[in-house]
Amino acid sequence: xxxxxxxxxEAHRSHALRAPAASRRFPTLRERLRLVGVRAACRxxxxxxxxxxxxxxxxxxxxxxxxxxLLPPPTTALSSPPASCSKKxxxxxxxxxxxxxxxxxxxxxxxxxxxxQLSFPNVAIGIDIGTSNCSVAVWTGHQVExxxxxxxxxxxxxxxxxxxxxxxxGVTGGATQEHGHEERDxxxxxxxxxxxxxxxxMDTDEVVQASKSLPFLVQTxxxxxxxxIAALVNNMWRYTTPEEVLSIFLLELKTLVEMHLKHPVxxxxxxxxxxxxxxxxxxxxxxxxxxxxxxxxxxxxxxAVALLYAQQQQQLLHDNMGSGMEKIALIxxxxxxxxxxxxxxxxxxxxxxxxxxxSTVGGEDILQNVMRHLLPDFDSLYVDQTxxxxxxxxxxxxxxxxxxxxxxxxxxxxxxxxxxAGHKVxxxxxxxxxxTVNQSIFEKCEGIIKQCLADAKLGPEDINDVILVGGxxxxxxxxxxxxxxxxxxxxxCDMDPLEAAVSGAALEGAIASGVTDPSGCLDxxxxxxxxxxxxxxxxxxxxxxxxxRNTAVPARRDMLxxxxxxxxxxxxxxxxxxxxxxxxxxxxxxxxxxxxxxxxGKGAVEINVCMDIDAANILRVFAGVVKPHGQAVPxxxxxxxxxxxxxxxxxxxxxxxxxxxxxxxxxxxxKLHP
Amino acid sequence: xxxxxxxGVSAPKPAAVGYRARKVRCAVAxxxxxIGPATLYDVLxxxxxxxxxxxxxxxxxxxxxxxxxxxxxxAAGDFVTLHDAYATLSDPDRRARYxxxxxxxxxxxxxxxxxxxxxxxxxxxxxxxxxxx
Numbered sequence: 047x048x049x050x051x052x053x054x055x056e057a058h059r060s061h062a063l064r065a066p067a068a069s070r071r072f073p074t075l076r077e078r079l080r081l082v083g084v085r086a087a088c089r090x091x092x093x094x095x096x097x098x099x100x101x102x103x104x105x106x107x108x109x110x111x112x113x114x115x116l117l118p119p120p121t122t123a124l125s126s127p128p129a130s131c132s133k134k135x136x137x138x139x140x141x142x143x144x145x146x147x148x149x150x151x152x153x154x155x156x157x158x159x160x161x162x163q164l165s166f167p168n169v170a171i172g173i174d175i176g177t178s179n180c181s182v183a184v185w186t187g188h189q190v191e192x193x194x195x196x197x198x199x200x201x202x203x204x205x206x207x208x209x210x211x212x213x214x215x216g217v218t219g220g221a222t223q224e225h226g227h228e229e230r231d232x233x234x235x236x237x238x239x240x241x242x243x244x245x246x247x248m249d250t251d252e253v254v255q256a257s258k259s260l261p262f263l264v265q266t267x268x269x270x271x272x273x274x275i276a277a278l279v280n281n282m283w284r285y286t287t288p289e290e291v292l293s294i295f296l297l298e299l300k301t302l303v304e305m306h307l308k309h310p311v312x313x314x315x316x317x318x319x320x321x322x323x324x325x326x327x328x329x330x331x332x333x334x335x336x337x338x339x340x341x342x343x344x345x346x347x348x349x350a351v352a353l354l355y356a357q358q359q360q361q362l363l364h365d366n367m368g369s370g371m372e373k374i375a376l377i378x379x380x381x382x383x384x385x386x387x388x389x390x391x392x393x394x395x396x397x398x399x400x401x402x403x404x405s406t407v408g409g410e411d412i413l414q415n416v417m418r419h420l421l422p423d424f425d426s427l428y429v430d431q432t433x434x435x436x437x438x439x440x441x442x443x444x445x446x447x448x449x450x451x452x453x454x455x456x457x458x459x460x461x462x463x464x465x466x467a468g469h470k471v472x473x474x475x476x477x478x479x480x481x482t483v484n485q486s487i488f489e490k491c492e493g494i495i496k497q498c499l500a501d502a503k504l505g506p507e508d509i510n511d512v513i514l515v516g517g518x519x520x521x522x523x524x525x526x527x528x529x530x531x532x533x534x535x536x537x538x539c540d541m542d543p544l545e546a547a548v549s550g551a552a553l554e555g556a557i558a559s560g561v562t563d564p565s566g567c568l569d570x571x572x573x574x575x576x577x578x579x580x581x582x583x584x585x586x587x588x589x590x591x592x593x594x595r596n597t598a599v600p601a602r603r604d605m606l607x608x609x610x611x612x613x614x615x616x617x618x619x620x621x622x623x624x625x626x627x628x629x630x631x632x633x634x635x636x637x638x639x640x641x642x643x644x645x646x647g648k649g650a651v652e653i654n655v656c657m658d659i660d661a662a663n664i665l666r667v668f669a670g671v672v673k674p675h676g677q678a679v680p681x682x683x684x685x686x687x688x689x690x691x692x693x694x695x696x697x698x699x700x701x702x703x704x705x706x707x708x709x710x711x712x713x714x715x716x717k718l719h720p
Numbered sequence: 721x722x723x724x725x726x727x728g729v730s731a732p733k734p735a736a737v738g739y740r741a742r743k744v745r746c747a748v749a750x751x752x753x754x755i756g757p758a759t760l761y762d763v764l765x766x767x768x769x770x771x772x773x774x775x776x777x778x779x780x781x782x783x784x785x786x787x788x789x790x791x792x793x794x795a796a797g798d799f800v801t802l803h804d805a806y807a808t809l810s811d812p813d814r815r816a817r818y819x820x821x822x823x824x825x826x827x828x829x830x831x832x833x834x835x836x837x838x839x840x841x842x843x844x845x846x847x848x849x850x851x852x853x
Binding site: 598 | 776777780781783784787788789790793796797799800803807811
C-alpha cells in the first residue's frame with residue numbers, strides 16, 4: 047500500500063473511530079498534527095538563536111525569508127474544516143499544511159555555503175527510536191552526523207506531552223515554551239512514553255500487562271485487541287494510540303531535521319528491535335506514513351551496528367591497518383525496552399548476518415524489578431491511578447532510575463525518597479543486591495547470546511570482537527555476562543554505545559538512496575537474515591516453518607502440502623511467525639482460503655505453499671494446487687503479509703472454532719524416489 | 721579433477737603444460753553441457769577443489785554484484801541461487817554430501833543421459849534405499 051493510501055486509510059479510520067468525540071471537544075489526530083505543525087513552524091523562527099551558536103555547520107536561517115512562508119495566518123490552519131467533515135479534503139489539507147512547514151527548504155536558499163548537506167537532498171535519514179531515547183543522523187557527504195536538538199542533545203527523550211490543546215514531543219522537550227519539561231512532568235501522567243513497547247501489541251501481551259505500572263493509563267480487557275491508552279489532560283484521561291504518539295514524535299523529529307538540512311526530508315531508515323513482529327513493523331511504517339516519511343528500510347538494531355562495524359573494518363583496511371580477513375563480531379544491544387544479539391561475519395565491506403535473536407527484556411524491566419524490591423507493596427499501592435498515587439510513583443521511579451545509573455560506577459547507593467501519604471523508602475542498595483533482584487533478566491540475556499551463537503554454529507573462540515551497545519550495556523553485570531560467554535577480556539571500544547545504531551541506520555540510508563562515495567566509504571553491503579520462523583498452520587494445530595529463522599534475505603522457499611480429508615475441496619492457509627511448535631503460540635500474520643481443490647482421496651492432491659521475502663523485507667505467500675495440474679485447477683493466490691490489522695488473538699480462536707480441522711492441511715512427506 | 725590426473729602423468733615435455741591446461745578446460749566444459757551453470761561450484765565460478773576461503777571470497781564478490789540492493793529487485797532470484805550455493809559449500813558436512821552425491825551422479829549418468837537438471841537438482845537415491853530389504 048502506498049503511503050498515500052495509508053494516509054487516506056488512516057484518515058478514514060480515525061474518523062470512524064473517534065468521530066463523535068472529535069466533533070465535540072477533542073481534536074482529532076489531524077488537528078493535533080496540524081497544531082504541532084504550526085508550533086513546529088513557529089519554532090523554527092523562535093529557535094534561530096541557539097542555531098546561531100555554531101555558524102559553520104548551520105548558518106542561521108535568514109529570518110526575513112523564512113517569515114513569509116513559515117507563518118501562515120494561524121486562522122487558515124486552525125479554521126480549516128476539521129477532518130471529520132470530509133475525508134478527502136482532510137488528507138489534502140494535511141498535505142497543504144506540510145507544504146507550509148516544509149517550505150523552509152525552498153530552493154532559493156541553496157547557496158554555496160552549506161554544500162555538504164545540500165548535495166544530497168534525497169538521501170534518507172537514519173532514525174533510532176528508542177523506548178527511552180531517540181536520535182537521528184544523516185550522511186553529510188563524507189561522514190555520518192548526529193543531529194542535535196535546540197537543547198544540544200543528541201539523544202532525545204522519547205515521549206509526547208499532552209497539555210490542553212498543544213502537544214509537544216521530547217525532540218524539543220518543550221524548550222520553546224516558558225519552561226522545558228523535566229522528568230517530573232514526564233512522569234505526571236500527561237506524557238506518553240515507552241510507545242515502542244506498546245506499539246502493535248495486543249492487550250493479552252505480557253509487555254502490555256507490565257506497562258500498566260506506567261504513570262499514564264494503560265487499560266486492558268485481555269481479549270486480544272489493542273490496549274486502551276490515555277494521557278492525563280486537565281484531570282481527564284484523553285485516549286490516544288501508540289501509533290499516534292509515535293507519529294507526533296516523528297513529526298517533531300522530521301521538522302528538526304528539515305531545519306538543520308534546509309530541505310524537505312522524504313525517506314528514512316529506522317532501526318527496530320529484533321523481537322518486533324511483522325505486524326509491529328507495519329505499525330512503525332504507518333506512523334511514518336502519517337507524517338510523510340517513506341520508510342526505505344527497517345533495520346534490526348544490531349544489524350545497523352554491524353554495518354557501522356563493517357565500515358570501520360573497511361576503513362582500517364584502507365589505512366593498511368586491517369588484515370582483510372573475515373572478522374566475526376557478536377553484537378549485543380540492550381536498551382530500555384528490548385534486548386537483541388546478532389552474529390555478523392564481515393570482510394571486504396560485506397557484512398553477512400549469520401544469526402539474530404532478541405527478546406522484550408530491557409532496562410524498563412530492571413527498573414520495575416528494583417522498584418518492587420524497594421517498595422514490596424508496590425502493586426497493591428499503585429493499583430489505582432489517583433493523582434497523588436501517580437505523583438508518588440513518579441518520585442519512586444526517578445529515585446530508582448537515578449540509583450541504577452549510579453550503581454554502574456559505584457558499589458552502593460543510598461536511596462532516600464518520601465513518597466507521601468506516610469510511605470517512605472530509605473535504603474542502601476548494593477550492587478550485589480541489585481544483581482540478585484535482576485537475576486532472571488541477566489539469565490535471559492545469556493539465553494539470547496547462547497541461542498545466537500548456536501544458530502550461527504560458532505563457538506566463543508570464533509568471535510573476534512564483542513560489541514556492546516545500548517543504554518543497558520553500561521550495567522557492569524551485563525558486560526560481564528556477555529564478555530564471559532564470549533570468553534573475551536574486553537569489548538570493542540571504537541563505537542559509542544548510544545550512537546552506533548543510529549549511525550548505522552544513516553549509513554544504510556545513504557547506501558539505499560544510491561549515494562556513492564569516491565573514497566569507497568559506502569561500498570558496503572549487509573546481507574540480512576530473517577529473525578523469526580515463518581510458516582503455516584498444518585497437521586492439526588502444529589506450526590510448520592517454511593522459511594526458518596536466520597535464512598538470508600532475499601529468500602524464497604516452498605513446501606508441498608496435501609489434504610487431510612477425502613474430497614476436501616477447500617483449505618485454509620494460516621500464516622504465522624514465531625518460535626513456538628504450536629501455531630497458536632506464534633504471531634498470526636494472516637490467512638486465506640484455497641478453494642476449488644479437485645475432489646480426490648486424502649493425500650492425493652499436492653498443494654504448494656511458497657514464501658518469498660524480497661530485499662525490502664516484504665513477505666509474500668503464494669499458494670495453489672500443483673497436482674493434478676491443468677485447466678480444472680484454480681489459479682494460484684498471492685497474498686502480501688501481514689493482512690491482519692487488529693485482534694490477532696481472537697481471530698485465531700475464531701478460525702479454530704469455526705473450521706476446526708475441516709480445512710486443515712498436512713505436510714506431504716518428501717519422496718525418496720523422484 | 722580425477723579425470724585429469726592420469727592425463728597429467730602421461731604428459732612429458734614443456735608442451736605438456738599447454739596440453740594439460742586445455743584438457744582441464746575440456747573437462748569443465750563437458751560437465752555443464754547445457755543451459756546455465758550445472759554445479760554449485762559453477763554458480764560461484766570456482767573449481768571443485770576450492771578452499772573455504774576461496775568460496776567465501778567468491779560469494780562476497782558476487783554478492784556485491786548480484787544482491788538486489790545493488791542490482792535492483794529483479795536480481796533477487798540470482799542472489800537466492802548464489803546464496804544457496806554458498807550455504808551448501810560453506811558448510812563442511814553439506815559440502816561433503818553434495819560432492820559425494822554429484823560424483824555418484826556423474827558416474828551413474830549414462831553418456832548423453834538424462835537432462836542436466838535431473839542429475840544436479842533432484843535428491844539422489846542413497847545407498848540404503850536402493851537396496852531391496
